[in-house]
Amino acid sequence: MAAPPVVLSIAGSDPSGGAGIQADLKTFATLGVYGAAAVTCLTVQNTLGVRSFTPLDPLLVTEQIRAVLDDLPVSHVKIGMVGSAAIASAIGGILRDFSGEVVYDPVLKAGTGQSLLAGEARAALAQLLDRATVLTPNLPELAALSGLPCATATEITAAATALFQRHPRLAAMAVTGGHRDEAGREIVDLLYQRRPDGSLATSEHRHPRLASRNLHGTGCTFASALAACHALTGSYEKAFREASRLVAALIEQSADLSLGHGTGPLLHHLVRRTP
Numbered sequence: 001m002a003a004p005p006v007v008l009s010i011a012g013s014d015p016s017g018g019a020g021i022q023a024d025l026k027t028f029a030t031l032g033v034y035g036a037a038a039v040t041c042l043t044v045q046n047t048l049g050v051r052s053f054t055p056l057d058p059l060l061v062t063e064q065i066r067a068v069l070d071d072l073p074v075s076h077v078k079i080g081m082v083g084s085a086a087i088a089s090a091i092g093g094i095l096r097d098f099s100g101e102v103v104y105d106p107v108l109k110a111g112t113g114q115s116l117l118a119g120e121a122r123a124a125l126a127q128l129l130d131r132a133t134v135l136t137p138n139l140p141e142l143a144a145l146s147g148l149p150c151a152t153a154t155e156i157t158a159a160a161t162a163l164f165q166r167h168p169r170l171a172a173m174a175v176t177g178g179h180r181d182e183a184g185r186e187i188v189d190l191l192y193q194r195r196p197d198g199s200l201a202t203s204e205h206r207h208p209r210l211a212s213r214n215l216h217g218t219g220c221t222f223a224s225a226l227a228a229c230h231a232l233t234g235s236y237e238k239a240f241r242e243a244s245r246l247v248a249a250l251i252e253q254s255a256d257l258s259l260g261h262g263t264g265p266l267l268h269h270l271v272r273r274t275p
């Protein structure tokens with residue numbers, strides 16, 4: 001039997017199973033890649049919100065990553081919540097010699113609003129941005145990382161362009177549009193790809209905005225799906241479209257779910273039933 005592609009998630013643990021490594025591993029299994037996971041932080045949360053989070057010792061984080069990279073043929077690393085400056089630096093260091101794709105979802109806050117990054121850690125994220133080949137920010141994350149406003153299409157492109165200029169390894173950036181025009185009927189996800197001459201190619205995927213309270217883990221699922229689909233196809237464009245389509249389908253299929261008392265999760269296994 002041929003081995004499937006191996007994708008390593010480096011992220012926080014969500015004991016309620018909706019986000020973090022739990023969402024990442026469900027996404028990988030759903031899409032048919034083998035998922036490994038190195039934990040950065042233990043969060044204490046449920047669908048109602050994050051009660052606390054504890055970053056692990058950075059050495060323990062790098063030892064997990066090293067053990068996986070020493071043994072498994074990892075082609076793609078997906079980074080989510082890192083939690084502290086020391087962990088961001090440790091991951092940046094251990095991935096210095098990793099030659100595969102690094103998909104970085106720059107998690108700053110939970111969907112319910114709580115910060116998921118220690119106060120002083122923002123500057124250390126530059127080390128991860130320097131390692132990343134693909135970035136998957138939402139609009140508040142793009143604005144925070146670039147230091148630029150992201151209210152209009154022109155501003156979003158200017159902010160993306162600034163990050164491509166600052167981080168030469170970045171080949172692609174998928175900006176999820178859920179936070180834009182929140183009263184609007186449509187969500188527009190954007191993909192920027194660096195051309196050989198340095199200019200940016202742009203494409204977009206539009207899908208209807210669906211009313212659902214079950215949005216916990218959508219960012220993690222999008223970034224993991226993009227990593228998995230790129231591992232399977234080698235195309236940023238195909239991976240972006242498939243990730244965008246998958247998250248939209250999961251939101252639709254999970255909309256009637258009543259699980260937990262707050263922002264409920266996606267039911268990843270349902271996607272197997274889509275034609």
Ligand code: PLP
Pocket residue numbers: 011012013014019020021043045050080081107109110111116215216217218219220221
């Ligand atoms: N990573 C972890 C461990 C989390 O707990 C959360 C949110 O609670 C996130 C990432 C971000 O989640 P989302 O995919 O909803 O943006």
